[in-house]
Amino acid sequence: MLQALTQLGGEKNEEFAMVVWRIWKERNNRVWVASGTDVSTAVSLAGNFLHEWQEARIFRSRKMEFHPDCAAWHFPQQGVLKLNVDATFFADTMEMGIGLTLWNSSGNHVNSRTLALLGLYAPDEGEAIGLFEALTWLSKLDLRNVLIEMNAKLVVDAFNTRSLDSISVFGDIIDACRIKFRAHPYCSVGWVGREANIVAHRLARIARDFPSPFTWDELSFDVDNLPYTLCSC
Secondary structure: OHHHHHHOOHHHHHHHHHHHHHHHHHHHHHHHOOOOOOHHHHHHHHHHHHHHHHHHHHHHHHOOOOOHHHHOOOOOOOOOEEEEEEEEEEOOOOEEEEEEEEEOOOOOEEEEEEEEEEOOOOHHHHHHHHHHHHHHHHHHHOOOOEEEEEOOHHHHHHHHOOOOOOOOHHHHHHHHHHHHHOOOOOOEEEEOOHHHHHHHHHHHHOHHHOOOOEEEEOOOOOHHHOOHHHHOO
16 A cells, blocks of 8 residues: 555545545444445545545635635626526535525525435536536526626636537536527626635535425525524535
8 A cells, every 4th residue: 555655646645545544434334333335435425525625725725815806796787697506515415405596786686596416426527517507597597698606616617618628527517518508698607706605505505405496586585594504504
């Protein structure tokens, strides 16, 4: 094992260490609580945990910088709606939650939606699925002039970069998003910091609490009275 570590590069070392840690954790689960997962699931969980750890390090380093255009939520332009999108992952139940929240140019809530999907996805794939679900929802609402914002920068950059190689699950999802996007010529997709995407994030956190996709209209949604477990995320 030590020889393998010396032969691998920096990123591979991190992946290798995380997989070893996950194997050790699965061994403890089998010994002490008589439960565990299969090999492919354990490896996927290790990758998800590593990604979250890396994102946390990046987020902490960025807190030293100030980005006024991304750190705070801003009103969309007159006549434009803003749709904030986020996805979160629940390794314990192998689910993904998606939160979507729509605002008008006066800063008033228009509509929000949560949905939970079964399956273990890589973080970037899950965020891309969130974008696909957002575009699907806009089609159902028949809305055309919308600014879509999410804090998954890799997804936003990939979507806006036409030369992305689609020979991957992530690339296939991005391609599906682009096809769906053709019905929305006046929409755009942009990146925003997590601080400005907190409502969508909180909605994603409670998505699995509902047995089916749930929608709030402008009369029923009150961000100040969301469940305590949601507001404490």
